[in-house]
Amino acid sequence: MKFADLMRSAALVTAVALIPATTAGMAQVDGRAGPEFAKLFATYQRIKSNYVEPVDDDKLIRGAIDGMLASLDPHSAYVDGSDLQRLETMIDGNYSGLGLSVVMEDGAVKIISPFRGSPADKMGLKAGDYITHLDGELIYGGDLDDAVARMRGKAGTAITLTIFRPGRDEPFDVSVTRGVIELEPVTYKLERGNIGVISVNEFSADVGSDVYSAWSSIKKEAAGRVNGLVLDLRSNPGGSLDEAVALSDLFLDKGRIVSQRGRARGETLLYDAETVFRGDMASGVPVIVLIDAGSASASEIVAGALQDHRRALVMGDRSFGKGSVQSLIPLGRDAALKLTTARYYTPSGHSVQEGGIKPDIMVPQLSDPDLAKRSKYVMRESDLRGHLVNELGLKDDALESDKITDPRFQKTAEELKGEGIEDFQLHYALETLRRTTPSAVALRR
Template structure:
């Protein structure tokens, strides 16, 4: 793999911003850390001399580095070999496999979200599912990279996943046929009533330009002018910080889009409107942004910017709550350090860390027959062991409010199916826009 090419393209918000790694900076160690380094070296010597089997130096050193970073937060990591290749494929959005965004949780593989339209999505895998076995083999306790490698494979080959879904009494098996995951970062369709629906599935290269092209195509399809736009960021785990800024800038004409604040020099940065695209491409058009618990990081930047500037109404469910920035620091040609170096904030100064983006209108996905049971076990950033604490503080009662039942949303999945409604959140957003006039809050800017 050409690491230089990767480094040039990896400004990710999961989020990753590139920082120079200087030899002097890496070599500088505080004097009072000496005794702790002596302890580390003593352990290394004991293991080398007394472990039941010979151990290679690279195994011990890589293990020490991984353990050090794991003690910080869930997103800092040492990347080499296959780990670094996984990052490259995530940036390129082209690989053979299932199409899942997963996280390791206490030795288990937990699904953050399936990519929309992927083999895993088509097979019915849902956010919050635990994958316990692959082809009958228990994967609990494996390193996440090992488990992911087992799920990947040649397109057209089949795999059987054993899934535990919180709320169900028994695990169940799901057969999935691997495919070439050429993620379409942006898809779109014209809804009845000249309502545009643009789905942003992940923030890879050129997403801002792709959304602009989608907008132009929707305009050409419409009979007359478009009457509203749904910007769908559900189950979008994030990606490029630059593309999150570019997408926001399509609909904003002034003010701040996002800021990041860190401890190191150069880590406190402000991103403003009118720096990527000029003007608002949908001026005076009402916009609804859809989010859910799988909307993370870059998705939260866009939703927060449009919400704070009152350019869109945010609907759906509280987002994942990942408000930290990871910097990719090259360590030679074939390794890198992914290190949390900053927090990011919406234009109003709100940190999404832990609490996420709270929708203006909470709309449950009533068309999901497992909604009630899955909501009890929905995973967000605040559930990850070792996550950063929101320095502004999030009150427990604010998160508990999300569980209260809204009397407007009482239909069951079966009742919606008889009405031909397969996606209730999208249906509700489109219906809202059909009833919205040009003076509504979703079409105003400050």
Template sequence: MKIAELLRSAALVTAVAMIPATTATFAQVDGRAGPEFAKLFATYQRIKASYVEPVEDEKLIRGAIDGMLAALDPHSAYLDGSDLQRLETMIDGNYSGLGLSVVMEDGAVKVISPFRGSPADEVGIKAGDYITHLDGELIYGGDLDEAVQRMRGIAGTSIRLTIFRPGRDEPFDVSVTRGVIELEPVTFEVQAGNIGVITVNEFSRDVGQDVFRAWQGIQREAAGRVNGLVLDLRSNPGGSLDEAVELSDLFLSDGAIVSQRGRARGESLLYEAESVYRGEIADDIPMIVLIDAGSASASEIVAGALQDHRRAVVMGERSFGKGSVQSLLPLGRDAALKLTTARYYTPSGKSVQEGGIKPDIAVPQLSDPDWEKRRKYQLRESDLRNKLINEAGLKDEELVEDNLADPRFKLTADELKEQGVEDFQLHYALETLRRTTPSAVALRR
């Protein structure tokens, strides 16, 4: 796929913008950088002359680029070859494999999230799991691209993963049969009491339109008598900034949606309601937005906008806390930089960088038997190495969650299973909406 086509698609698991890379931009290099470049070139010469084995220039230059970007923050990266192919898959997404979104963290392959309904999801792989072996072979310290390629394959074939799950004493093996992964960004259903549930799995192309069609489908199934709406953004790692604005605009008729502030000219922007859609949908319907620690970036833009405008009650767990914008800067025809260029802010002026979106009603996922153990090791933006610092300078102790026991949340996973509750957070949201009256907080702003 050519880089120009990728830039037109502009759909990353981040909030994405696009900046043209001009000659003038590259010319603006601080004169004091000369001695530092001299050190870099001297290191290159020493390696070429003295390393125990011959080293290709391509390997050294790529290593230098990767090192520069890794020193900035966890989200800036150099993209070419297989990296761009993975990005294309995320945009158009039909491939044979396991249905996992993964990253490399300190030499280990870490699961961001399994795609809902994928083979990995069906065998119980969870966000935060570490994959240590493939078919018994250790992959720790290896290459992420190689691991991803090995996990993909012909539909119907199997691969054995060794999983380390924080909170468990021992790793365990799970065999997964590959399938054809067709990424479905938006799904919907109508629950008892004519409560609509719209699940947004990722912010890829046309998500705003997909959510609008889902709302129309809910109206048809409920014969026009919809009594409540759940917008499920849990384990949604984000995507296109434009799609986040478009989705938010569906539910807002005026005011700011999100702003971004950067150092470069043109990087400070304000996105407002009615920039995409006139009016709003479901304006007289009580609404709940579900989030968790896997809700990041574009998901946080939507949750923050609807929360600040008091359009919806936000429920679940504190979100990931990724409040930065990455821009694609082309480097020739087949490569690009994904570079952090701005922070974004909710309508009230709050940066979610590190702190995330705090739910109005904190609801634990009690139906997950490993929830209590996994939450101790839950990874968020604030835990990442070289993270971008929140400009407000919040201290860690100010981000600590309230751990006091809540009498509403005493049931165990086994007890919930006996009652037929497989997803406690969704169950709690549905029950809340069924009890909601026209004067309740979930409806009135």
């Protein structure tokens, strides 16, 4: 497998770039670090000589590398072996399993998001859930790769997951039957009133082209009279930075899309409109972008660009707040560092790190029966141990949502279900567009 291919999907929670490893860059060591290296080597020797059982050198060296990277931030990591195989599987776009994007957080396996339409999604697993047991066996404190490998398997076989859901009093078991997961990054449909809905589930290869094709199909189905468009980026944990730029460029005909600023040479980059696609493909059509706490990284780049250029109205919940870029630095033929090398900024110069993207209109997901309990335990980038701190030094109270009750959002999940509304955020966006004229709020240019 080529390292260049890894750029497309190195981790679903990151915007990923690829940079070469140079001898000079790898070999330069601050002379003052000599005593610290001496401590490291002394520790290695003591373990080899005195530990109760013999220890392989590979285990010790890998532990040292993992420890160094874990001390930096939650997104830097060493990848080899099964990690690289997992990335290759993502690139292929299909595998047998449950359809979950997960991360290890303080020893626990946390669900970033279930892929839409996957077995996990159909069984009601949600972003923010924690998996504590697999088939009754405790996996807390274990290895993420081992947990992922156990959740994958032959289509048609079942596995029981024990779930801790913040807001619930007790853990509960869910039996999920594995299926063939064919990653479908872009889906679309035409709703009543000739309102198009394009859902982007992850930023893998060719997402920009796929969205363009979806838009062309919507126009054809609507006989050329599309009255509005919802771009749904909810629970989209990210992916390729290049595809985030391509998607943004579809709706912009000028200006900055995103800037990337790093410490090393070549890590400060500017991305402008009109470099991938010419013109605004939906010119004159009002656009609403939907985001939530599961919208991260590349999703935030798109939402921030369209919001800053006043090309779209952003609705939903405040996004995750991951404003850093990870680069894959090859280490030989079968290993690499996924290292945080830069921060990214929206066109207005806003750093997404910690604070995320704040919607123009905050719309709660009232159709979620667990909304009230889950809202107390929403996890974002700022809650991760060792996260990068926003350079502006944002205070927690500056990120708190307005506590005043909004008269528009009073109905319960049961009441909405009785009205046939299963997705309140999408429903609210569609109703807004149906009331929108070209001079109204959803088209603010």
